[in-house]
Amino acid sequence: MRRAMTKRLGFFMGVLLLGSFPALAQPADGTTAAPGTSTADHSLFEILQQDFKSGPEVTAACLTCHTEAADHVMDSIHYTWEFPHPTTGQLLGKRHVINAFCGNVVGNEPRCTSCHAGYGWTDMHRPPPRQSTAVDCLVCHDRSGAYAKLSTGAGHPPMSTRGETITGAPAKPVDLRTAALGVGLPGRDNCGQCHFYGGGGDNVKHGDLSSVLVEPTRAVDVHMDADGLNFACSVCHVTRSHKWAGSRYAMRASDPEGTGLPGQRRDVATCESCHGAAPHPADLTPSGLIGVKMNDHAGTVACQTCHIPTFARGGVATKMKWDWSTAGRLEDGKPISTEDYTQGDGQHRHTYLSTKGDFEWGEDVVPHYAWFDGQMIFTTGDQTIDPAQVVEVNSFEGARDDGVSRIWPFKRMDGRQSYDAGYSKLAYSHVWGPTTDTAYWTNFDWGKAIEAGMKAAGMPYSGEYGFVDTHYYWPITHMVAPAEAALACDACHAEGGRLDGLPGVYVPGTRPLGLPVVLGLLLFAGTLAGVMLHVALRLLTGRAHHD
Amino acid sequence: MTERVVRIYSRFERFWHWSQMALIFVLLFSGLRVSGVHRLSSFETAVTVHTGAALVLIVLWLFAIFWHLTTGTWRHYVPTSRGLFAVARFYAFGIFKGEHHPYRKAYWRKHNPLQALTYLALKLVLFPAIWLSGLAYLLYGLWDGVPEASDYLAIVAGIHVFTAFVIAAFIVAHVYLLTVGHSFREHVAPMITGFDTIDLTPEEEAYLEADKPCSLK
Numbered sequence: 001m002r003r004a005m006t007k008r009l010g011f012f013m014g015v016l017l018l019g020s021f022p023a024l025a026q027p028a029d030g031t032t033a034a035p036g037t038s039t040a041d042h043s044l045f046e047i048l049q050q051d052f053k054s055g056p057e058v059t060a061a062c063l064t065c066h067t068e069a070a071d072h073v074m075d076s077i078h079y080t081w082e083f084p085h086p087t088t089g090q091l092l093g094k095r096h097v098i099n100a101f102c103g104n105v106v107g108n109e110p111r112c113t114s115c116h117a118g119y120g121w122t123d124m125h126r127p128p129p130r131q132s133t134a135v136d137c138l139v140c141h142d143r144s145g146a147y148a149k150l151s152t153g154a155g156h157p158p159m160s161t162r163g164e165t166i167t168g169a170p171a172k173p174v175d176l177r178t179a180a181l182g183v184g185l186p187g188r189d190n191c192g193q194c195h196f197y198g199g200g201g202d203n204v205k206h207g208d209l210s211s212v213l214v215e216p217t218r219a220v221d222v223h224m225d226a227d228g229l230n231f232a233c234s235v236c237h238v239t240r241s242h243k244w245a246g247s248r249y250a251m252r253a254s255d256p257e258g259t260g261l262p263g264q265r266r267d268v269a270t271c272e273s274c275h276g277a278a279p280h281p282a283d284l285t286p287s288g289l290i291g292v293k294m295n296d297h298a299g300t301v302a303c304q305t306c307h308i309p310t311f312a313r314g315g316v317a318t319k320m321k322w323d324w325s326t327a328g329r330l331e332d333g334k335p336i337s338t339e340d341y342t343q344g345d346g347q348h349r350h351t352y353l354s355t356k357g358d359f360e361w362g363e364d365v366v367p368h369y370a371w372f373d374g375q376m377i378f379t380t381g382d383q384t385i386d387p388a389q390v391v392e393v394n395s396f397e398g399a400r401d402d403g404v405s406r407i408w409p410f411k412r413m414d415g416r417q418s419y420d421a422g423y424s425k426l427a428y429s430h431v432w433g434p435t436t437d438t439a440y441w442t443n444f445d446w447g448k449a450i451e452a453g454m455k456a457a458g459m460p461y462s463g464e465y466g467f468v469d470t471h472y473y474w475p476i477t478h479m480v481a482p483a484e485a486a487l488a489c490d491a492c493h494a495e496g497g498r499l500d501g502l503p504g505v506y507v508p509g510t511r512p513l514g515l516p517v518v519l520g521l522l523l524f525a526g527t528l529a530g531v532m533l534h535v536a537l538r539l540l541t542g543r544a545h546h547d
Numbered sequence: 548m549t550e551r552v553v554r555i556y557s558r559f560e561r562f563w564h565w566s567q568m569a570l571i572f573v574l575l576f577s578g579l580r581v582s583g584v585h586r587l588s589s590f591e592t593a594v595t596v597h598t599g600a601a602l603v604l605i606v607l608w609l610f611a612i613f614w615h616l617t618t619g620t621w622r623h624y625v626p627t628s629r630g631l632f633a634v635a636r637f638y639a640f641g642i643f644k645g646e647h648h649p650y651r652k653a654y655w656r657k658h659n660p661l662q663a664l665t666y667l668a669l670k671l672v673l674f675p676a677i678w679l680s681g682l683a684y685l686l687y688g689l690w691d692g693v694p695e696a697s698d699y700l701a702i703v704a705g706i707h708v709f710t711a712f713v714i715a716a717f718i719v720a721h722v723y724l725l726t727v728g729h730s731f732r733e734h735v736a737p738m739i740t741g742f743d744t745i746d747l748t749p750e751e752e753a754y755l756e757a758d759k760p761c762s763l764k
Contacts, residue, residue, distance in 0.1 A: 284602070286595045286599065287595075289594075289595050289598045289599060290591055290594060290595055292688070293594060293598075293688075295688065296687055296688030296691065299688065299691050299692070300691070400696070400697065401694055401695075488589065488590070488591060489589070489590035489591045489594065490589055490590045490591075493581075493583075493590040494583065494586075494590070495583060504697050505697050506697040506698070506700040506701040506704065508581050508582065508583070508704060509580075509581060509582065509583040509590055510583065511583065512582060512583035512584050514582075514705070514708075515705065516704070516705040516706075516707075516708040516709040516712075517582055517584060517708055517712075519709055519712070520708060520709045520711065520712025520713070520715075521712065523712055523713060523716050524712050524715050524716050524719070526716075527716035527719045527720055528719055530720075531719060531720065531723045534638075534723070535723075537643050538642060538643060540643075541643035541644065541645075542643075542645070
C-alpha cells in the first residue's frame, strides 16, 4: 500500500516536473492525491466501521493492514522528538532543546506532548511509548475534519467538551468513526494543526507557517495557492517510510544538484530539487539578460531571499518579541491580559499575559539576512552563557567560502527569558501544571517554577535566577510569493539595502560615493574646469587680439 | 600639394563613430545608475540596458577592429612625434595669440599627432580596461568560486567605474576641441558627410581621380 502511494506520488511529481497543466493535476483539498485516484476506499473497510472509544483503538485497526506503519512512524522525528545532529554532534529535538518560546518540554509534558504524533507521552525522562498503538495515525491522515488533539492530553483527542484543542478551538468529543472512515493522504490542515500553532498560538513560532496556509491565496504562497497549484506540504516535503525531507536542525542551505530524474531525489525539500540550479530563463532577450544575472546570484543568495520578500503575510501575525521577565503582574491576585495588537485578519493578539509577559507582533516582516550553512547550533541547558550579552538560544554559521552557505532570510525573535544566575546557564522552567504548586502559570512564582523545571530536567540549580536577552532564529522558507512579487533588485542594490553590511558580498549600487566614483568625479570635474579655463582664456585673449 | 575636398571618413567609419557615441552615452547613463549615482530608472532596467548596450558595442567593436585591420586604417593611429609638440604648443599658448592650427590634414593622416595619440591611448588603454573589467564584472558567475571573489569583484567594479569617468572626461575634451581651430560645425561636418578639406599629394590626387572619383568633390 505504502509502495503504491509512493509510486503515485512519484508519478505526481513527474507530472509536476513536466509542467503539464499542474493546476489540473492538483487535488482540490491540499492533499497530494487527487480525489478518486486512490485504489482503496477506506469508508468500505469493515474494520473501520466501529464506534472507537480512543485514538489507540483506531490505530490498532489501521495496523491490521498497514503492518509496518507504526514502526516507520516510531523511527521518525515526529515521534522520537530527538535529533542527533550529524555535523555538530549535539543531541537536539524537542525532547532536549531549550527555546525562546515556552522554554522546554520536560516538566510540561501533557501540554507540550499534546502535539506529539502519538498518544500518552507524559514523561520526557522516558522514551515515547513503544506500543504500536501509541502512534497517532489520524492526526495526519484524517481528511474528514472530525479529528482533533486536546491541548493538554499528551496527544489524545478530546472525548468531552472540556478544554480546547491544540489549535485553540473549543474541545468537543471527537467522532473517531467518521475520522477513521475518512482517512487519506495528509493535507495542509493536518500538518498545520501542530506546525501552524507552535509556541502556543497561530504563527507564534515560525513566522512563515500560519493558519493562512490552510487556504492561502496566490499572493501568500504561489505553490499552496488554494485556487492554483494547491500543493500539500508533502509535495515538497517528500517522504520515505514516514520520514520527511526538510529539517530545521540540519538543512541544505544550497542544492547544486538541482532536479533529479524521475524516481531520484526522494530525500530533498529544496527549491532546486524541482526548479533546478539555474531556474531563471537566460537568453539574449531583455528579461533573459537579467535571468543570467539572477542565476549567477544563486551562488550567493538562497532562492528564499528574493522570493519570500516578507514573512507573516496574509493577515496572521507572528511573535517577534517575548519578554518573560515582565510576567506575573496580577490585579487583585488574578492574572490579567491585554490585547493591543490587531492583526490583518482583524483578530486581536495578546500583548501582555500575566502567565507569559510582554509580546510584540509583526506582519509582513522584512527578514534578517545572514550567511547560513544550514546547520543549527543550540545553546543547550548544560552550556555556560554570558548573561551580559544577548544569548543566541540557537545560532548558525556560514561564510561565502565554505562551499555550501548562501545568504538566507531569517525570522529573528528577540526574547528575554530566565536563566540560572549562579551557574550562568539557560533555565528550564515548569510553566504548565494546573495541579502543582510550582507551575508558573498557576502560581506565578519564578523561584518555584525554575527550581521545579531544573529538577525535572535533572540539572543542578544554584537557586538564583535572572533574565537574559536572547535571540532565536527561524530560517524562512515558506510563503513563497509569485515571481512578480519577488524582491526587485533595488531592495538590495541601493544605499542601506537589505544586505547592507553583510560580509562576503559586493553589492553594486550600495555605495554611490565609493572611492572609484569620487576619484572619477574629481577627474571629470577637473577636465571640465580645465576646459572652462581654456574657454575663458580664449575669450579674454581673443578680445585682446581683436582689439 | 593640392587642397581638395576628399571623402576621408567612410560610411562604416561614420556609422561606427556615431553608434559608438550613442552607445557610450547609454552606457554612461545606465552605468551611473548601477553605481547608485542617480536613481532615474530601476536598477533592473539599468542593468538590462547596460548589459544589452555593452553586448551591441562589443559586436560593433569586433567589426571595427576587423575594418581597421583589413582597410589599413589602423595606420592613422600610429604615433608620431612629428608636429606633436607644435599642436600641444598651439593648444597651450598659440591659440590665445590668434595663431592658426599648425596641423594640416593629409590623406593618410587625417588626425593631428596629438589627436592620433589620444585616440590610440583610448583604444589601447581605456577601451580595453573598460571592456576587460566589464566582461569580468558581467561574467562574475564564472569565477565567483575563487576565494575572496567578492573582494576581487569590488576591485574589478572599481576599475570599471573609474575608467568610465576617464572616458567621460575624454568626451568633454573631445567635444571641446571641436571648437578649436575651425568652427564647431566645420569640425563635426566631416564625420557626418565624410568629406573634409585636406592636402593631397599629386599621386594621391591622381589615384583618387582615376580610381575613386566619387571620393572627390
